[in-house]
Amino acid sequence: xxxxxxxxxxxxxxxxxxxxxxxxxxxxxxxxxxxxxxxxxxxxxxxxxxxxxxxxxxxxxxxxxxxxxxxxxxxxxxxxxxxxxxxxxxxxxxxxxxxxxxxxxxxxxxxxxxxxxxxxxxxxxxxxxxxxxxxxxxxxxxxxxxxxxxxxxxxxxxxxxxxxxxxxxxxxxxxxxxxxxxxxxxxxxxxxxxxxxxxxxxxxxxxxxxxxxxxxxxxxxxxxxxxxxxxxxxxxxxxxxxxxxxxxxxxxx
Amino acid sequence: xxxxxxxxxxxxxxxxxxxxxxxxxxxxxxxxxxxxxxxxxxxxxxxxxxxxxxxxxxxxxxxxxxxxxxxxxxxxxxxxxxxxxxxxxxxxxxxxxxxxxxxxxxxxxxxxxxxxxxxxxxxxxxxxxxxxxxxxxxxxxxxxxxxxxxxxxxxxxxxxxxxxxxxxxxxxxxxxxxxxxxxxxxxxxxxxxxxxxxxxxxxxxxxxxxxxxxxxxxxxxxxxxxxxxxxxxxxxxxxxxxxxxxxxxxxxxxxxxxxxxxxxxxxxxxxxxxxxxxxxxxxx
Amino acid sequence: xxxxxxxxxxxxxxxxxxxxxxxxxxxxxxxxxxxxxxxxxxxxxxxxxxxxxxxxxxxxxxxxxxxxxxxxxxxxxxxxxxxxxxxxxxxxxxxxxxxxxxxxxxxxxxxxxxxxxxxxxxxxxxxxxxxxxxxxxxxxxxxxxxxxxxxxxxxxxxxxxxxxxxxxxxxxxxxxxxxxxxxxxxxxxxxxxxxxxxxxxxxxxxxxxxxxxxxxxxxxxxxxxxxxxxxxxxxxxxxxxxxxxxxxxxxxxxxxxxxxxxxxxxxxxxxxxxxxxxx
Numbered sequence: 001x002x003x004x005x006x007x008x009x010x011x012x013x014x015x016x017x018x019x020x021x022x023x024x025x026x027x028x029x030x031x032x033x034x035x036x037x038x039x040x041x042x043x044x045x046x047x048x049x050x051x052x053x054x055x056x057x058x059x060x061x062x063x064x065x066x067x068x069x070x071x072x073x074x075x076x077x078x079x080x081x082x083x084x085x086x087x088x089x090x091x092x093x094x095x096x097x098x099x100x101x102x103x104x105x106x107x108x109x110x111x112x113x114x115x116x117x118x119x120x121x122x123x124x125x126x127x128x129x130x131x132x133x134x135x136x137x138x139x140x141x142x143x144x145x146x147x148x149x150x151x152x153x154x155x156x157x158x159x160x161x162x163x164x165x166x167x168x169x170x171x172x173x174x175x176x177x178x179x180x181x182x183x184x185x186x187x188x189x190x191x192x193x194x195x196x197x198x199x200x201x202x203x204x205x206x207x208x209x210x211x212x213x214x215x216x217x218x219x220x221x222x223x224x225x226x227x228x229x230x231x232x233x234x235x236x237x238x239x240x241x242x243x244x245x246x247x248x249x250x251x252x253x
Numbered sequence: 254x255x256x257x258x259x260x261x262x263x264x265x266x267x268x269x270x271x272x273x274x275x276x277x278x279x280x281x282x283x284x285x286x287x288x289x290x291x292x293x294x295x296x297x298x299x300x301x302x303x304x305x306x307x308x309x310x311x312x313x314x315x316x317x318x319x320x321x322x323x324x325x326x327x328x329x330x331x332x333x334x335x336x337x338x339x340x341x342x343x344x345x346x347x348x349x350x351x352x353x354x355x356x357x358x359x360x361x362x363x364x365x366x367x368x369x370x371x372x373x374x375x376x377x378x379x380x381x382x383x384x385x386x387x388x389x390x391x392x393x394x395x396x397x398x399x400x401x402x403x404x405x406x407x408x409x410x411x412x413x414x415x416x417x418x419x420x421x422x423x424x425x426x427x428x429x430x431x432x433x434x435x436x437x438x439x440x441x442x443x444x445x446x447x448x449x450x451x452x453x454x455x456x457x458x459x460x461x462x463x464x465x466x467x468x469x470x471x472x473x474x475x476x477x478x479x480x481x482x483x484x485x486x487x488x489x490x491x492x493x494x495x496x497x498x499x500x501x502x503x504x505x506x507x508x509x510x511x512x513x514x515x516x517x518x519x520x521x522x523x524x525x526x527x528x529x530x531x532x533x534x535x536x537x
Numbered sequence: 538x539x540x541x542x543x544x545x546x547x548x549x550x551x552x553x554x555x556x557x558x559x560x561x562x563x564x565x566x567x568x569x570x571x572x573x574x575x576x577x578x579x580x581x582x583x584x585x586x587x588x589x590x591x592x593x594x595x596x597x598x599x600x601x602x603x604x605x606x607x608x609x610x611x612x613x614x615x616x617x618x619x620x621x622x623x624x625x626x627x628x629x630x631x632x633x634x635x636x637x638x639x640x641x642x643x644x645x646x647x648x649x650x651x652x653x654x655x656x657x658x659x660x661x662x663x664x665x666x667x668x669x670x671x672x673x674x675x676x677x678x679x680x681x682x683x684x685x686x687x688x689x690x691x692x693x694x695x696x697x698x699x700x701x702x703x704x705x706x707x708x709x710x711x712x713x714x715x716x717x718x719x720x721x722x723x724x725x726x727x728x729x730x731x732x733x734x735x736x737x738x739x740x741x742x743x744x745x746x747x748x749x750x751x752x753x754x755x756x757x758x759x760x761x762x763x764x765x766x767x768x769x770x771x772x773x774x775x776x777x778x779x780x781x782x783x784x785x786x787x788x789x790x791x792x793x794x795x796x797x798x799x800x801x802x803x804x805x806x807x808x809x810x811x812x813x814x815x816x
Binding site: 289291292342396398423424428429453455456494495501502505506511520527531 | 575703772773804
């Protein structure tokens with residue numbers, strides 16, 4: 001889970017692109033996916049995401065993302081399948097609950113959309129160092145530094161807290177707390193012995209972080225930015241392609 | 254360089270004093286170790302030097318703390334960060350960037366240094382901390398010891414004349430701990446940085462620090478050159494401090510009147526002492 | 538008791554081996570210290586013992602139970618595992634509830650629960666603190682609370698992952714003396730520690746792990762005198778051992794401060810040797 005949001009070191013074409021370009025890509029592709037009703041189009045976008053992950057040499061790490069989105073998509077697919085009554089009925093799975101051709105079509109589309117629309121966001125985070133994203137947000141998007149910092153730092157700490165959570169779960173399991181049950185409903189009920197240690201651990205770490213950044217001059221005044229983020233011809237072209245894709249999606253309704 | 258004048262402090266919401274009537278002078282270039290049982294006030298003391306108290310952690314503050322001539326109550330944390338760098342116990346929580354060089358740049362960017370200067374200082378800090386090879390590495394893949402060295406490099410990027418550390422080796426293995434101390438020794442010896450470090454690993458600390466402060470129950474009990482402080486063997490044991498074993502050995506030999514010189518701080522010195530004692534009596 | 542046969546472990550198929558063909562047998566009543574550099578696989582090996590991690594190949598059996606097919610929560614009745622950071626376990630409002638938690642998990646009756654809590658509290662000096670909130674205590678005291686909650690499960694084996702990290706010397710000795718006492722009463726102890734002095738003072742058997750394999754395994758006196766192996770594994774022998782080794786056969790492998798002192802006295806001033814040889 002934590003790998004979905006963590007930067008993967010590299011020097012590919014996509015790594016070197018301006019973070020705003022990648023952000024634009026994520027937003028535009030997401031919009032294009034939701035705008036379109038064509039299975040093939042959305043599938044095409046999903047494949048393009050996978051290819052970009054491959055080109056960025058992060059495909060191995062990105063597998064987790066695609067898998068998680070697939071599972072999420074599967075759930076939604078099931079929901080859509082059960083609640084769509086229109087179209088030609090294939091069979092009844094339960095009395096009064098038909099599986100129709102519309103249902104199959106919509107649910108499949110929904111799953112593809114889920115995967116294709118949300119994967120660019122995760123891929124973008126894997127291809128962009130946090131610092132660059134921060135600089136882009138403050139410099140170009142005019143987000144106040146403190147807010148941008150909060151967002152970026154929250155992302156950065158997700159893997160840390162995830163690791164803490166693992167340790168806590170293991171510690172409680174070692175005391176006979178049966179979190180290793182396969183029953184998902186039981187799992188949800190086992191929450192309290194995990195939450196409190198996690199909360200306390202998180203607060204402690206954040207306190208240390210807060211003190212650490214204050215001793216390095218955080219929040220004392222105007223701030224400089226080390227990296228000048230360039231907007232190259234390549235960035236321009238890529239954004240134009242993405243806008244074209246969005247336009248195409250609206251046309252191919 | 255660092256002056257405590259009649260300093261007493263109690264945390265907000267607490268009636269007990271965490272520090273009581275502290276009078277202390279630390280001079281430029283010293284390498285000071287602070288030891289003592291938990292709850293003695295060691296962390297509170299170093300947090301006074303970097304301005305975390307009273308600016309971040311509040312409480313009742315009596316007396317004064319002067320760092321490079323500046324009163325810490327009247328000088329902001331940001332201003333003090335030019336003079337005092339800080340490193341804390343948790344390697345994970347101090348690092349906020351995903352790439353090492355970005356972490357070093359953090360403080361410099363906060364204080365509005367121009368980009369060219371930042372590049373220059375990143376190189377300088379990484380070299381001084383001995384981690385130039387980690388420059389482009391992702392911070393998440395580093396070992397605990399490497400993370401702490403990144404924290405040190407990030408702190409010294411602002412070229413502070415003082416570096417305070419609060420149990421930086423607590424979560425590191427012996428090899429990692431020794432590396433931290435060697436880095437600190439180099440910074441102290443080659444660049445004149447005054448080091449003030451709180452530690453529980455007294456054996457390792459004694460090999461590196463020139464002066465030891467022993468704290469207990471919010472006061473400074475002992476203060477002097479390392480060897481002299483270690484002479485108070487019984488007092489240290491009473492306070493529950495882990496006296497280096499070699500010191501305990503020589504203490505007993507002194508009591509048996511077999512030796513009458515200075516205390517050793519490491520195995521090499523102890524070996525020399527033992528050879529001196531056994532000379533002529535045994536075929537070495 | 539605990540049998541480890543050909544144990545190898547890696548996180549997933551592409552990851553490098555963290556544990557490499559380990560064969561180990563731990564007998565009832567052993568006091569084992571597992572030492573090695575960070576990354577050598579010590580904690581990974583410990584987690585194999587109570588099923589938190591399952592073998593990639595090979596077998597681990599605890600009292601006849603195969604850890605690969607037994608749930609950790611079941612193995613908790615045999616292996617008490619004390620984690621390095623007590624704050625990863627503590628979540629209740631009082632020490633009493635904290636100790637009760639594990640006992641409820643393993644299915645103890647209410648009367649048994651109260652009895653055990655009282656027993657454990659008195660053993661660890663927590664009787665008058667049972668209604669206190671654990672979060673108001675110092676790190677060392679919290680470690681004692683965590684230890685109490687693990688000991689209450691009355692397992693045969695106690696596994697300790699760096700029990701002395703983050704504490705001052707006094708707290709460290711307090712915990713280790715409790716562990717020593719438990720060992721003398723028959724508990725099997727397996728401990729990971731970086732503190733060579735603690736290992737030398739308390740453990741009976743030492744195992745050096747190096748790059749996922751067992752480098753040395755034997756009585757602690759013998760293993761800690763193998764300077765070459767220790768240095769290879771990134772460890773330093775305790776100070777007394779370092780000294781002793783520098784004088785070779787003259788000091789004839791003395792190990793503790795007392796032995797070193799007696800040896801020096803014996804060599805330097807035989808007539809002053811005070812162990813009553815003449816009486």
